[in-house]
Amino acid sequence: MIAPVRALQRPQGGLAGLWLALVIAAALLAPILSPYAFDAQDLPNAYRPASAAHWLGTDEFGRDLLTRLVWGARTSLSVAATAIAISVFCGMVLGAAAAWFGGWLDRAVTVVVDLTWSFPEILIALILVAIIGPGTLGTMIAISVAYLAQFTRLTRAQILTLKGETFIEAARSLGASNGHILFRHLLPNALAPVLVSAMLATGDAIILEATLGFFGLGAQPPVPSWGGMMSAGSALVFKAPWIIIYPGLAVAITVVAINLYGDALIAALDIRQKLRRSP
Amino acid sequence: MTHFFRKTLLSASVSLAALIAAQAASAQEAVFVMATNEVGAPTYNPIKATMLNTATGLIFDRLVSQAADLSYHPWLAESWEEAPDGMSWTFHLKQGVTFHNGEPFNAEAVKAWLELFKAAEGENAYMAEAIASVEVVDDHTVKFVMSRPEPNLLYNLSATFMGVVEPKSFAALGDDFGVTEAYGTGPFKLESFTIGQETVLVRNDDYTWGPAVAANHGPAKVERLTFREIPEDSTAFLELKTGGVDFLLSVPADLTAEVQKEANLAILTMPGQDVWYMPINVTKAPFDDIRVREAAAKAINQEEILASVFGGVGAVADTFLISALPESHVSDGAKIHYDPDRSNALLDEAGWAMGPDGVRMKDGQPLKVTLWTQSDSIFRRLTEVVQAQLKAVGIEAEITTFDSSMIRDQYKTGEQQLAVRSYNWDNADIVDWFFGGDRLGYPNVSMFNDPKAEELRAAAMTGSKNMDERVANFTAYHEYVLTQFPMAPIYQPVQAYAYNKDRIALPEKIDASAFGASAFLDLEVKQ
Numbered sequence: 001m002i003a004p005v006r007a008l009q010r011p012q013g014g015l016a017g018l019w020l021a022l023v024i025a026a027a028l029l030a031p032i033l034s035p036y037a038f039d040a041q042d043l044p045n046a047y048r049p050a051s052a053a054h055w056l057g058t059d060e061f062g063r064d065l066l067t068r069l070v071w072g073a074r075t076s077l078s079v080a081a082t083a084i085a086i087s088v089f090c091g092m093v094l095g096a097a098a099a100w101f102g103g104w105l106d107r108a109v110t111v112v113v114d115l116t117w118s119f120p121e122i123l124i125a126l127i128l129v130a131i132i133g134p135g136t137l138g139t140m141i142a143i144s145v146a147y148l149a150q151f152t153r154l155t156r157a158q159i160l161t162l163k164g165e166t167f168i169e170a171a172r173s174l175g176a177s178n179g180h181i182l183f184r185h186l187l188p189n190a191l192a193p194v195l196v197s198a199m200l201a202t203g204d205a206i207i208l209e210a211t212l213g214f215f216g217l218g219a220q221p222p223v224p225s226w227g228g229m230m231s232a233g234s235a236l237v238f239k240a241p242w243i244i245i246y247p248g249l250a251v252a253i254t255v256v257a258i259n260l261y262g263d264a265l266i267a268a269l270d271i272r273q274k275l276r277r278s279p
Numbered sequence: 280m281t282h283f284f285r286k287t288l289l290s291a292s293v294s295l296a297a298l299i300a301a302q303a304a305s306a307q308e309a310v311f312v313m314a315t316n317e318v319g320a321p322t323y324n325p326i327k328a329t330m331l332n333t334a335t336g337l338i339f340d341r342l343v344s345q346a347a348d349l350s351y352h353p354w355l356a357e358s359w360e361e362a363p364d365g366m367s368w369t370f371h372l373k374q375g376v377t378f379h380n381g382e383p384f385n386a387e388a389v390k391a392w393l394e395l396f397k398a399a400e401g402e403n404a405y406m407a408e409a410i411a412s413v414e415v416v417d418d419h420t421v422k423f424v425m426s427r428p429e430p431n432l433l434y435n436l437s438a439t440f441m442g443v444v445e446p447k448s449f450a451a452l453g454d455d456f457g458v459t460e461a462y463g464t465g466p467f468k469l470e471s472f473t474i475g476q477e478t479v480l481v482r483n484d485d486y487t488w489g490p491a492v493a494a495n496h497g498p499a500k501v502e503r504l505t506f507r508e509i510p511e512d513s514t515a516f517l518e519l520k521t522g523g524v525d526f527l528l529s530v531p532a533d534l535t536a537e538v539q540k541e542a543n544l545a546i547l548t549m550p551g552q553d554v555w556y557m558p559i560n561v562t563k564a565p566f567d568d569i570r571v572r573e574a575a576a577k578a579i580n581q582e583e584i585l586a587s588v589f590g591g592v593g594a595v596a597d598t599f600l601i602s603a604l605p606e607s608h609v610s611d612g613a614k615i616h617y618d619p620d621r622s623n624a625l626l627d628e629a630g631w632a633m634g635p636d637g638v639r640m641k642d643g644q645p646l647k648v649t650l651w652t653q654s655d656s657i658f659r660r661l662t663e664v665v666q667a668q669l670k671a672v673g674i675e676a677e678i679t680t681f682d683s684s685m686i687r688d689q690y691k692t693g694e695q696q697l698a699v700r701s702y703n704w705d706n707a708d709i710v711d712w713f714f715g716g717d718r719l720g721y722p723n724v725s726m727f728n729d730p731k732a733e734e735l736r737a738a739a740m741t742g743s744k745n746m747d748e749r750v751a752n753f754t755a756y757h758e759y760v761l762t763q764f765p766m767a768p769i770y771q772p773v774q775a776y777a778y779n780k781d782r783i784a785l786p787e788k789i790d791a792s793a794f795g796a797s798a799f800l801d802l803e804v805k806q
Contacts, residue, residue, distance in 0.1 A: 041667040043587040060660055061587075061667070134680060216654045216680035221663050235513040235656035238537050 003192075006268040013264025016257035023254055027074040034067035039222035047240045057242045060232060068224040069246055075225040076251075079136060079218070080205035083143035088198045090144070091151025092187065098152070099159035100182055110156075113149045121146040125208055126217075134217040142212070143205050154197055158190035192269050196262060203258035210251050226251050307502035309783060309804050312515045314529035315655050316553070316701055318508045319475050319684025324457030325442040326399045326449070329722065330687075333528055334478050334506045336795040338379075339442025339463030342370060342389075343433050344490035345792045347550075349705075351433045352491035355384065355443060355464065365428030365744055372419040376488050378445040379462045379469075386415040391446035393423075402718065405711070405740065406435040427741055430749040434706050439795075464488070466499045466800055475684055478506040492790045493797035500803045510655055510683050519544060519777055525804075526778040528794065531657045532592035538777045547776040547785060549794060550603060554596050555701040555770040557665060558713075558724040561763070563696045565646065569764060570629040574622040575697065576615050576767035578672040579665060583617075584770055588661050592775075596768035598761060599710055605750045606707035609758040615768055622672040631673065639673035650676035651690075651698040653683040661769070662699045669697075691720040698724060699769075705792060707753040711740055714760050725765035735759050781805065 007013040026033060042062030050057045056065040098109035116124060121143075128142035162168060163186070171181050206226075212218045213227020214234075221228065226247040233244025317332035325331060325339055342356040356370040376384035390413040397407050409429035414422040423432075435441055445462035452460060461469045466489065467480035481504075486497035507524060509515040512531050518524045520541060530538060530546065538544050557579060565571045581595035597614040600607035631639035631646050639646040650669075652662035662678055669676045676697060681689050689695070702709060712718070715736060716728035735756035743749035776794060778785070786801035 039667070039670075041664070043583060043664070046587060061663060216659065220678045220680065221659065222666060222678075232656065232659065235511070235660075237513065239533075 003265060003268045007261060007264035010264040010267065012260045013268075016260035016264070019253060019257040020261060023073050023250075023257075024077065026070045027077045030070045030074045034064070034070050036064040036067045038063065038067050038071040038224055040064075047236075049240075049242060056246050057240070059229070059243050060236055060240070065242065065246060068229060069226075069250055072224040072226045072229055072247060073250065073254075075136065075219045075223060076206055076209050076213075076227070076254075079140050079209045079225075080143065080202050083140045083209075084147060084198050084202045084205050086140070086144040087147040087201070088151050088194060091148050092155045092190075092194060094148075095152040095155025095157075096159050096182055096187060096190070099156040099163065100178065100186070106156075109152065113152045116145075117149040117153065121204070121208060122211060125212060126215075129212060129217045134220060136219045136223070139209055139212050139218045143208055146208065147201050147205065150197065150201060151194060154194055155190055158193060159186050162186050162189055196266050196269065199262040199265060200259060203255040203262070206251060206255055206258070210247075307804060308505065309501050309503075309526060309802075310505045310507060310524040311526045311528055312518065312524050313478075313506050313508045314703075315510060315512055315515075315531075315657075315683070316529065316703060318510045321474055322457040323461045323469060323472065323478075324454075325440050325444060326396050326403065327401050327454075328440075328457070329402050331439045332478075332506070333795065334467075334480060334504070335442060336439045336465075337467040337480055337504070337799055338461055338465045338469050339439070339444060340465050340488070340490075340796070341437050341439075341442055342372075343437045344492050344797065345434070345437040346492045346790050347792060349792060351437060354437075354490040355488065356436075365430075366425045368423040368425065368432060369416070370421050370423070372421065373488050374419055376464050377485060378464050379483060380445055380448055382445050382447060382462075384443070384464050385418050386421045387418075388446055389413065389421045389443065390415055392443050392449075395444070395446055395449055396441070402722070403440045405708075406438065406441055409741070428744045430743055430746040431706065431708065438706075466497055466796060467504060470503075476508055480504045480506070489800045490791075490797050493800045494786060495800045497800060499800050501799075504799070512655065512657060516777070519779060522779065525782045526776065528776060530775040530777045532589040532772060532775070533657070535592060535775055535777075536590070543779055543781045544777055545780045547778065547789075547794075549774045549776075549789065550792075551593065551771055551773045552601060552705045552793065553701050553703045553772050553774070554599065554601055554768060555661065555699070555772070556596065556599065557767040557769060558695070558698050558700065559765055559767065560693070560696050560724070560726050561765050562693070562726040565629075565631070565641075565648070566696060568629055570625045571631070572764035574625040574629070574672060575669060575674060576764045577618040577625075578622045578669050578674065579767045579769060580617040580619075580668050581769055583668070584661065584664055588657075588664055589770060589772065593770060593772040596771045598768055599713075599757060599766065600707055601705060601771055604705065604707055606710075606753040606757050609754060609761060613758045613761045615761060615764070619672055626673060633673050637670065637673060638675045645675060646673060647675045647677065648696040649694075650678050651686065651695050652678060652680055653686045653700070654680050655683055658683075658699060665699055665769075687721045690724045693720050693726055695724060700724065707750075707757060708740065710753065710757050710760055711736055714765060727760070727763065727765040729763060732756065732759055732763065 008017045045058055045062040046060050048054060048058040054064050059065055094109055098106040124146040125142040128145055129138050132138035132141055168185060171185055209218060210227030213225040214231040218227055219225040229247040230244050236243055313332050320330050320332045322328050323335050323338060325335060340355050344352045344354040346352055355373055357373050359368060359370045361368050378384055393407055393413050409425050409427050410423045411426040412424045416422050442463055448462045449456050466483055466486045468483050470479040470481045472478045482499050482502045484498050489496035512534055515527050516534050519527055535546055538546055559566050559572050559575060585595050597616055598607045598609055626639055631641045634640040650666055652658045666676045666678055713722050714727045716733050719726050739752040739756040743752050782805055784803040784805055789798045791797045
């Protein structure tokens with residue numbers, strides 16, 4: 001049985017997986033699920049608490065909060081997942097190339113990566129968004145660059161360990177090309193830890209996306225994002241606390257779920273044991 | 280052992296005494312939060328700055344003060360006379376006034392200051408433009424020789440921009456004046472200034488020359504003022520509620536109810552000087568077409584905004600000026616009101632046909648524009664309502680949010696199409712400031728440069744011999760600008776301040792046009 005499914009069989013993994021499946025389904029089906037348009041203002045009905053018509057109440061423009069939460073999931077998840085995917089891909093290519101070819105390429109990559117590694121992700125992301133300009137695309141690029149160092153370093157370390165293994169030597173002595181060894185032998189073996197780390201980084205990326213959204217640098221209104229909703233709600237916390245509470249809960253629960261599932265995945269993949277066995 | 284114990288006890292009691300003393304001193308201090316639209320002022324240089332905050336008016340006195348009824352009263356000038364033909368003014372200065380650095384304030388200083396003001400040739404130079412030269416009559420009398428009559432001279436002299444700076448240090452410090460050091464004759468001295476964060480002022484103990492409109496002529500009752508810059512109104516409110524600060528110099532309408540719920544907090548309101556509006560960049564397509572500009576302007580439903588965003592506090596704006604100014608009384612046809620039918624008709628006429636998704640199209644292009652706003656929550660909220668109102672007539676506006684202290688630099692690029700912003704001023708010359716053809720980008724966010732407007736502007740700014748003429752000329756200029764739709768007026772608030780009643784005692788009456796030096800002289804901190 002494949003590891004992601006095995007992870008679900010662990011109790012915390014199963015609960016987390018259920019929540020994540022729910023959020024992902026909500027994000028995918030947002031246009032079908034939501035009874036209102038996410039930007040449909042109804043000013044006379046602003047600041048309404050939860051009711052039959054609006055299950056989670058309305059925001060400061062009378063927009064349905066549940067609708068915006070579901071659409072916000074779409075923004076937050078797609079930005080975080082896409083950014084991490086880009087980051088993983090670029091990080092693996094850079095890390096593998098650096099470790100395999102060594103020499104000046106390794107030194108150059110390491111210097112640049114270590115330089116960005118020395119700053120907190122939020123700082124790098126803020127600088128990049130300031131340069132690119134606010135919006136979904138800017139946030140995506142900023143987050144992917146912010147996490148690039150992590151995946152480059154991880155891949156490089158994995159490949160460096162594997163590079164000396166006997167089976168690689170064997171492949172080489174059999175006349176395998178650089179590309180063959182990299183793509184058939186090294187990367188598949190380095191993949192598992194990178195994927196787990198990507199899973200956990202996605203949780204951080206959701207927080208980062210929410211942070212940028214909170215500063216007004218993420219998705220621009222009226223497109224909802226969890227961070228943007230919390231930012232608007234923070235000014236209204238006395239008047240209509242539910243505007244900030246629901247997106248806050250959504251971010252918190254989703255990030256916890258991702259971490260729990262990530263932990264279950266580590267156990268299911270048996271990575272710790274594998275790492276212990278390798279010299 | 281005993282010795283050691285005694286020594287410790289002694290030092291402990293000494294530090295306790297010091298602590299009590301420090302607390303007593305802190306009772307003479309007050310912490311203010313700067314108005315959110317004054318956040319990010321980069322300098323206390325009144326000659327060169329294009330934006331000055333409340334603290335500036337406490338460092339630099341002016342020759343003339345203005346009362347709540349907009350009449351003029353003595354301050355650094357004891358009295359003045361205007362020549363019958365308006366071609367000269369004589370000012371009699373107060374005696375015994377010194378600058379913070381010990382230099383005397385006299386006729387020579389006024390002459391040197393005005394020469395610096397004119398030499399700076401910055402955005403503010405227009406205020407002293409009509410003064411051809413300054414003659415020192417005697418040590419405490421100066422005569423302004425005018426190049427033309429200037430009915431607005433007393434207003435200009437009462438404005439913060441014409442705060443009297445100490446000329447020697449101004450020349451010596453260059454661009455550091457107003458940032459590292461600043462010397463005026465005001466009731467408070469600049470102690471420290473961290474741009475965008477905090478300004479600390481200490482009392483000028485020698486001060487005895489307060490404006491005539493204040494009950495106390497000095498020195499001030501509070502020893503030390505800290506001005507913090509908090510760009511977010513709700514954060515500032517929380518600080519006030521928890522006792523971190525004593526006074527907010529601006530409270531948005533939607534928070535006043537929250538302030539009133541607190542037993543120890545109070546609201547002070549004064550007539551508003553703000554106008555909220557939507558500048559329209561007349562050089563950027565599709566807004567180079569006046570029909571599209573008018574359509575966008577008339578899509579703004581001011582009544583709905585007043586009711587829903589500002590809780591019904593304040594008034595709608597239908598011209599560019601606050602309604603207290605006589606120049607705001609333009610003909611009814613020039614006033615800009617919500618008129619969706621007219622908007623739709625104009626857009627149809629301009630060739631923008633309604634598309635299937637509610638966005639108008641022309642030659643296969645959707646009617647998509649950018650709408651800039653600043654990061655304060657009240658701006659963002661208002662902007663989202665404006666966005667929805669534009670959408671209702673088929674204009675899709677994409678919001679871009681900029682940091683409140685950065686947005687002025689962004690305007691200078693001239694890339695904006697629509698924006699939501701506000702200004703604070705109580706003189707009709709603000710029309711010149713925001714729509715003058717030589718200030719494109721910022722302050723002229725609308726990039727408006729129209730030959731007829733420039734003609735009317737010249738007449739209004741420099742061609743008026745007396746106040747009646749000035750009002751007539753400015754009304755004509757203002758009216759013409761409105762008919763070109765370089766902006767849509769939205770809202771005029773009342774100016775609301777919030778303070779901690781347990782800490783601050785306000786004078787019964789503040790006889791000034793704004794909460795400035797006279798209010799700060801009379802203000803007390805409760806023990």
